[in-house]
Amino acid sequence: MTTELWVKNGYVFTSEGFRFASIKIKNGTIEAISDSDVEPQKDCGSLFIDAAGCLVVPGFIDAHVHFNDPGRSDWEGIETGSRAAAIGGTTTIFDMPLNSFPSVTSVIHLHNKREHLTHKSYVDFALWGGMTGESVTNKAELDEMCEGIIGWKAFMADSGIDDFPYTAPKQLELAMKMAAEQNKILGLHAEWQEEIHTLTTFYKHRKGVNERKAFLLSRPISAEEQAVSTALEIAAKYGTAIHFVHISSPKVIELIQQGKKSGIDVTVETCPHYLIFDEEDFLKKGSILKCAPPLRPRKEVEGLWECISNGWIDTIGSDHSPCLYSMKNTDSIWEAWGGIQGVQFTWLALLDEALKRNIPLKNILPLGTENVADRFRLTEKGRIQPGLDGDIVLISLDETTFVDQHSIAFRNQYSPYENKTFLLKIKKTILRGKVIYDAQTGVDHKKYGQYIQPRK
Numbered sequence: 001m002t003t004e005l006w007v008k009n010g011y012v013f014t015s016e017g018f019r020f021a022s023i024k025i026k027n028g029t030i031e032a033i034s035d036s037d038v039e040p041q042k043d044c045g046s047l048f049i050d051a052a053g054c055l056v057v058p059g060f061i062d063a064h065v066h067f068n069d070p071g072r073s074d075w076e077g078i079e080t081g082s083r084a085a086a087i088g089g090t091t092t093i094f095d096m097p098l099n100s101f102p103s104v105t106s107v108i109h110l111h112n113k114r115e116h117l118t119h120k121s122y123v124d125f126a127l128w129g130g131m132t133g134e135s136v137t138n139k140a141e142l143d144e145m146c147e148g149i150i151g152w153k154a155f156m157a158d159s160g161i162d163d164f165p166y167t168a169p170k171q172l173e174l175a176m177k178m179a180a181e182q183n184k185i186l187g188l189h190a191e192w193q194e195e196i197h198t199l200t201t202f203y204k205h206r207k208g209v210n211e212r213k214a215f216l217l218s219r220p221i222s223a224e225e226q227a228v229s230t231a232l233e234i235a236a237k238y239g240t241a242i243h244f245v246h247i248s249s250p251k252v253i254e255l256i257q258q259g260k261k262s263g264i265d266v267t268v269e270t271c272p273h274y275l276i277f278d279e280e281d282f283l284k285k286g287s288i289l290k291c292a293p294p295l296r297p298r299k300e301v302e303g304l305w306e307c308i309s310n311g312w313i314d315t316i317g318s319d320h321s322p323c324l325y326s327m328k329n330t331d332s333i334w335e336a337w338g339g340i341q342g343v344q345f346t347w348l349a350l351l352d353e354a355l356k357r358n359i360p361l362k363n364i365l366p367l368g369t370e371n372v373a374d375r376f377r378l379t380e381k382g383r384i385q386p387g388l389d390g391d392i393v394l395i396s397l398d399e400t401t402f403v404d405q406h407s408i409a410f411r412n413q414y415s416p417y418e419n420k421t422f423l424l425k426i427k428k429t430i431l432r433g434k435v436i437y438d439a440q441t442g443v444d445h446k447k448y449g450q451y452i453q454p455r456k
């Protein structure tokens with residue numbers, strides 16, 4: 001049966017910027033964008049959504065989440081995680097290979113995870129594969145995994161997960177060489193293990209220093225710089241496409257920018273928490289804002305916004321890294337799980353901040369839509385354009401969103417965004433022509449999310 005959906009009279013974000021238009025989606029695919037008003041015809045079988053007064057933007061693609069399924073679904077799970085994503089306007093997620101258990105470092109683990117997630121997601125999903133210090137020598141296995149993964153993820157520092165050891169510089173050479181041969185992107189957690197290890201040992205046992213301050217001091221910006229410059233050097237040698245995740249400092253972004261200019265195939269992600277919170281917030285609130293790299297001083301936050309204005313940051317990912325509340329509520333900050341619960345609020349928080357800073361939304365939206373689609377070759381997503389998937393979000397700037405505990409859709413209902421009011425509201429999230437979230441009626445109970453087979 002043919003299904004047809006019209007999203008009419010919205011202020012639509014297209015490749016030419018915003019314009020008033022109506023969108024026709026047929027069988028999940030955008031068929032036409034029309035500048036003229038569309039009058040609903042009775043009994044024509046089409047569904048009409050009146051988007052008057054709303055921004056109509058492409059569904060967001062969050063290339064960095066940990067939904068921890070299978071294995072640690074008490075921390076999150078695909079159903080609650082993808083539900084929260086849908087409520088937040090995200091229509092596609094890329095799930096990281098770790099924090100689910102076992103980590104995705106072999107063909108069988110990849111296969112099992114994919115099977116396990118099928119029919120359970122509210123949004124479309126792709127899977128990252130893991131290259132670890134252990135798995136990196138197993139070339140045949142990793143080659144076979146390439147079929148099913150959107151990219152590789154490796155850690156240059158301890159991951160905090162036992163079956164995901166970090167890749168030391170020698171192993172990183174192997175990883176880079178292999179990823180280049182496979183024509184796969186290598187995503188990197190870039191902190192320099194040696195420096196962090198030494199400083200952590202030092203500060204953990206130092207008496208008289210505020211514990212939260214000591215944690216910040218144990219993971220300085222210099223550790224990111226060292227890791228990034230080493231990775232850039234190796235990537236240049238092998239021609240590897242690399243993608244730095246969660247970079248926290250403008251200094252490091254600048255380094256990456258220089259790498260780009262010198263011809264290295266490199267992109268960079270930052271996360272909303274580095275653009276909104278600072279180290280003072282962490283010192284006040286503690287473990288709920290513990291993440292790695294840690295939050296930085298205010299001048300770094302401001303610098304990151306300048307980097308966005310300069311076009312030096314390619315993508316925004318939530319790095320949604322949930323856990324049980326008991327794992328945050330510990331006696332010592334060193335013991336608390338590091339990770340921010342944010343996937344539901346990524347775009348609300350970011351667009352809210354952009355509005356307050358008078359930054360045109362057209363400069364921010366690509367970081368969660370077309371830039372991600374282009375980098376990871378999701379040729380069917382990321383834009384409102386005929387021929388592409390009908391993934392669309394309706395946003396109202398006339399209404400606000402208040403985050404109370406009740407409205408948090410994560411399995412564990414806490415978040416640093418609690419008690420914030422955002423100057424916008426997600427009205428509807430549409431995935432391939434199906435309304436999966438409506439602010440009035442909630443999330444559709446049907447799970448339309450599909451696994452995304454990566455492009456060669």
Ligand SMILES: [Zn+2]
Pocket residue numbers: 064066096319321
């Ligand atoms: Zn992460």
